[in-house]
Amino acid sequence: MFNIVLKGGDVLGADGQIRQTDIAISGSIITQIGTIPEPQANRVIDCRNKLIVPGFVNTHTHAAMTLFRSYADDMMLMDWLQTKIWPAEANLTSEDVYWGTLLAIAEMIKSGTTCFADMYFFMPDVAKAVAESGIRAVLSRGMAGVTPSANQALAESESFYNEWHNAGDGRITVMLGPHAPYTCPPDYLKKVTALAGKLGAEIHIHLSETAGEVADCTKQYNKSPIALMQELGVLDHGTLAAHCVHVSPEDIAIMKEKGVRVAHNPGSNMKLASGVAPIPQMLQAGICVGLGTDGAASNNNLDMVEELRLVATLHKVHGLDPLAVPAKAAVDMATVQGAKALGLGQVTGQLETGYKADITIFDMQQPHWHPRHDRISLLAYAASAHDVHTVIVDGKILLDNRQFTTIDQEQLFAEADRRGMQLVKKSHTK
Amino acid sequence: MFNIVLKGGDVLGADGQIRQTDIAISGSIITQIGTIPEPQANRVIDCRNKLIVPGFVNTHTHAAMTLFRSYADDMMLMDWLQTKIWPAEANLTSEDVYWGTLLAIAEMIKSGTTCFADMYFFMPDVAKAVAESGIRAVLSRGMAGVTPSANQALAESESFYNEWHNAGDGRITVMLGPHAPYTCPPDYLKKVTALAGKLGAEIHIHLSETAGEVADCTKQYNKSPIALMQELGVLDHGTLAAHCVHVSPEDIAIMKEKGVRVAHNPGSNMKLASGVAPIPQMLQAGICVGLGTDGAASNNNLDMVEELRLVATLHKVHGLDPLAVPAKAAVDMATVQGAKALGLGQVTGQLETGYKADITIFDMQQPHWHPRHDRISLLAYAASAHDVHTVIVDGKILLDNRQFTTIDQEQLFAEADRRGMQLVKKSHTK
Numbered sequence: 001m002f003n004i005v006l007k008g009g010d011v012l013g014a015d016g017q018i019r020q021t022d023i024a025i026s027g028s029i030i031t032q033i034g035t036i037p038e039p040q041a042n043r044v045i046d047c048r049n050k051l052i053v054p055g056f057v058n059t060h061t062h063a064a065m066t067l068f069r070s071y072a073d074d075m076m077l078m079d080w081l082q083t084k085i086w087p088a089e090a091n092l093t094s095e096d097v098y099w100g101t102l103l104a105i106a107e108m109i110k111s112g113t114t115c116f117a118d119m120y121f122f123m124p125d126v127a128k129a130v131a132e133s134g135i136r137a138v139l140s141r142g143m144a145g146v147t148p149s150a151n152q153a154l155a156e157s158e159s160f161y162n163e164w165h166n167a168g169d170g171r172i173t174v175m176l177g178p179h180a181p182y183t184c185p186p187d188y189l190k191k192v193t194a195l196a197g198k199l200g201a202e203i204h205i206h207l208s209e210t211a212g213e214v215a216d217c218t219k220q221y222n223k224s225p226i227a228l229m230q231e232l233g234v235l236d237h238g239t240l241a242a243h244c245v246h247v248s249p250e251d252i253a254i255m256k257e258k259g260v261r262v263a264h265n266p267g268s269n270m271k272l273a274s275g276v277a278p279i280p281q282m283l284q285a286g287i288c289v290g291l292g293t294d295g296a297a298s299n300n301n302l303d304m305v306e307e308l309r310l311v312a313t314l315h316k317v318h319g320l321d322p323l324a325v326p327a328k329a330a331v332d333m334a335t336v337q338g339a340k341a342l343g344l345g346q347v348t349g350q351l352e353t354g355y356k357a358d359i360t361i362f363d364m365q366q367p368h369w370h371p372r373h374d375r376i377s378l379l380a381y382a383a384s385a386h387d388v389h390t391v392i393v394d395g396k397i398l399l400d401n402r403q404f405t406t407i408d409q410e411q412l413f414a415e416a417d418r419r420g421m422q423l424v425k426k427s428h429t430k
Numbered sequence: 431m432f433n434i435v436l437k438g439g440d441v442l443g444a445d446g447q448i449r450q451t452d453i454a455i456s457g458s459i460i461t462q463i464g465t466i467p468e469p470q471a472n473r474v475i476d477c478r479n480k481l482i483v484p485g486f487v488n489t490h491t492h493a494a495m496t497l498f499r500s501y502a503d504d505m506m507l508m509d510w511l512q513t514k515i516w517p518a519e520a521n522l523t524s525e526d527v528y529w530g531t532l533l534a535i536a537e538m539i540k541s542g543t544t545c546f547a548d549m550y551f552f553m554p555d556v557a558k559a560v561a562e563s564g565i566r567a568v569l570s571r572g573m574a575g576v577t578p579s580a581n582q583a584l585a586e587s588e589s590f591y592n593e594w595h596n597a598g599d600g601r602i603t604v605m606l607g608p609h610a611p612y613t614c615p616p617d618y619l620k621k622v623t624a625l626a627g628k629l630g631a632e633i634h635i636h637l638s639e640t641a642g643e644v645a646d647c648t649k650q651y652n653k654s655p656i657a658l659m660q661e662l663g664v665l666d667h668g669t670l671a672a673h674c675v676h677v678s679p680e681d682i683a684i685m686k687e688k689g690v691r692v693a694h695n696p697g698s699n700m701k702l703a704s705g706v707a708p709i710p711q712m713l714q715a716g717i718c719v720g721l722g723t724d725g726a727a728s729n730n731n732l733d734m735v736e737e738l739r740l741v742a743t744l745h746k747v748h749g750l751d752p753l754a755v756p757a758k759a760a761v762d763m764a765t766v767q768g769a770k771a772l773g774l775g776q777v778t779g780q781l782e783t784g785y786k787a788d789i790t791i792f793d794m795q796q797p798h799w800h801p802r803h804d805r806i807s808l809l810a811y812a813a814s815a816h817d818v819h820t821v822i823v824d825g826k827i828l829l830d831n832r833q834f835t836t837i838d839q840e841q842l843f844a845e846a847d848r849r850g851m852q853l854v855k856k857s858h859t860k
Contacts, residue, residue, distance in 0.1 A: 107797035300811035367537035371850030381730035386816035420801030
């Protein structure tokens with residue numbers, strides 16, 4: 001007796017091939033892939049005309065920033081941060097972060113994402129939203145060494161790790177989150193690195209997002225941010241590096257040597273005009289690259305299908321190479337490579353027996369899914385995240401025929417709208 | 431007594447402002463915008479929590495190429511055309527074109543597009559699909575002067591114009607469609623221009639899509655394609671120019687002088703690695719720029735929300751300018767500027783009394799539409815075309831709460847799948 005059987009769907013297997021077959025789930029695990037003639041299960045889902053893929057892995061976001069979605073756009077980066085985002089963030093309460101995170105989780109579940117990496121603050125409230133909603137997450141308390149709360153952030157990171165690492169039925173992993181080299185001076189990064197060694201925690205950090213920060217770092221330390229991180233030992237504990245837009249061939253060699261995993265955020269990089277990361281070169285060097293949406297204030301959604309389309313098309317036009325980042329490579333970055341980037345390559349990101357049942361099911365009965373010469377191409381170049389029909393995480397159905405099973409959507413929208421509006425109003429009346 | 435009243439929606443007005451109000455439709459026309467306390471109408475649609483915008487205008491596609499969607503991707507342009515697309519197209523029948531076009535129309539209606547410009551062949555069958563489905567379209571018989579059918583194409587264009595221009599209750603406009611300078615030698619273009627003058631028809635043409643064609647043209651004629659077109663009089667009858675990726679400041683000056691309207695196709699240009707068109711420079715020069723999807727074989731969908739997101743983000747990262755193509759400019763390109771590009775600026779593309787009731791209604795009760803600090807920003811940076819709830823063209827509801835009213839979806843999918851598969855099979859067995 002299985003818990004769930006997915007019957008007759010087009011399944012993207014771990015070998016990269018798509019076959020019409022069945023998937024059986026027992027507890028939180030995929031226990032069988034192959035034809036099951038008369039399935040005995042608590043729930044059998046008819047998956048004809050559906051494409052079944054590993055749930056998407058969003059390797060970099062700031063979930064609660066959904067509250068600032070559409071608040072400020074089309075601005076210069078520093079103007080945007082200093083006059084809009086930071087004043088609004090200064091008013092955030094732990095409850096705001098809970099509801100903003102839950103809004104992000106709802107959006108991610110509905111668009112097929114089953115696991116995400118977050119860096120923000122009030123992280124116990126983020127973890128609570130993750131635990132309650134049923135999604136999988138890698139959470140980091142953002143730390144800035146240049147602020148008065150620098151030491152508090154270190155202490156909070158340690159207690160957050162001790163309280164929440166492997167919590168939520170094992171769905172929550174905790175990393176340390178030093179924000180970036182330009183907000184964390186070397187002495188502070190050494191403390192972070194020491195804490196990582198003590199806890200056995202990995203590190204999630206922003207690296208080389210803008211040309212300006214690389215120029216400043218080079219001027220101050222005579223080293224690129226990547227080289228500086230290597231020198232300080234930041235790359236010795238397992239590193240998830242967000243952005244890596246402005247990296248040199250020497251930086252890429254260091255990243256390869258240290259096993260740095262990259263969270264590439266094409267949508268955010270485009271909207272903020274950060275630049276185009278040398279992703280084909282990183283892939284060529286054998287670096288693990290996952291995809292992320294970044295926060296909803298700089299994207300402005302958390303749509304992984306959009307990101308996988310962008311990675312497959314942006315690098316073609318940027319390098320004037322129509323063969324750059326083909327469809328399958330883009331889909332892999334959104335799934336299996338994303339899981340590896342989060343250190344969860346043995347847990348999720350593939351449809352394979354023994355892996356966690358983190359599964360996204362697309363409804364293909366839409367005009368843009370016809371005809372079906374190649375389903376991988378359709379997913380990469382034609383699909384919408386809003387074709388997602390059903391989402392399973394850790395063996396539990398979180399989205400059932402487009403309806404949430406763990407989230408009260410009406411209450412969520414009301415709370416998020418009220419809190420988002422209040423935060424903006426407060427920051428204007430200061 | 432109105433025909434339709436849209437009650438209490440958030441309406442994007444012709445002044446660029448969004449207000450919660452009502453819209454009344456009588457016959458094919460918007461007859462009132464403003465509060466209508468107790469509307470008397472055949473149909474009142476509750477539009478609370480809905481965003482009402484002008485229907486999108488897709489200024490360049492090859493609709494029937496939906497049949498080749500996902501057939502061949504991630505290839506070099508000439509390899510793709512010569513080994514895949516042209517052999518498959520050689521087998522197309524008029525019935526195939528009818529069904530492929532209808533699939534495209536279904537996809538466009540479902541994603542909020544109310545008007546499109548098409549260039550293909552078997553155009554009476556394209557027009558039949560337009561007439562039956564209720565969408566608005568600007569149709570051109572593609573003509574290539576270098577093929578044996580060159581003169582036949584001219585004759586067919588003339589009879590197609592005479593039979594179909596202003597047909598379908600006035601929803602169909604016919605332009606002449608010389609394919610491109612590299613497929614239409616100067617003598618042939620002179621014939622096309624003469625025919626345009628005789629009929630009073632405008633011209634839809636591909637110009638300067640790739641660097642290679644510009645280099646070839648310059649080598650052969652010592653002129654850019656734009657300058658050559660000016661010399662041949664091709665720009666004298668009203669011109670819709672698709673792509674214009676590789677244009678110089680001198681070309682832009684000619685385009686401005688001749689009132690050339692541009693169909694910019696960012697998704698296709700990215701996927702085919704054609705390059706990035708100097709759109710900010712064109713806008714600066716006061717050139718009318720609309721957006722197009724190009725055909726589904728080179729995109730691979732017909733999603734105008736995706737195109738308006740791309741125009742708002744691609745040019746930011748390409749020019750390293752976060753202020754390039756702000757949200758409102760992108761929305762305008764997808765609507766009012768698109769209508770102007772097709773010569774329909776007095777007919778559609780705006781929500782204004784006296785204009786045709788070509789209207790797209792978004793359902794905002796989705797996570798990515800919360801909170802709502804700025805609805806234009808939400809449309810440009812967060813929305814999905816699949817949030818489209820209801821679509822009205824020429825005063826008739828074509829999509830009603832996500833269901834087609836004029837198209838049998840099941841029959842359409844079956845025909846399109848069967849025909850798409852057969853065409854590909856045939857081209858392989860030759």
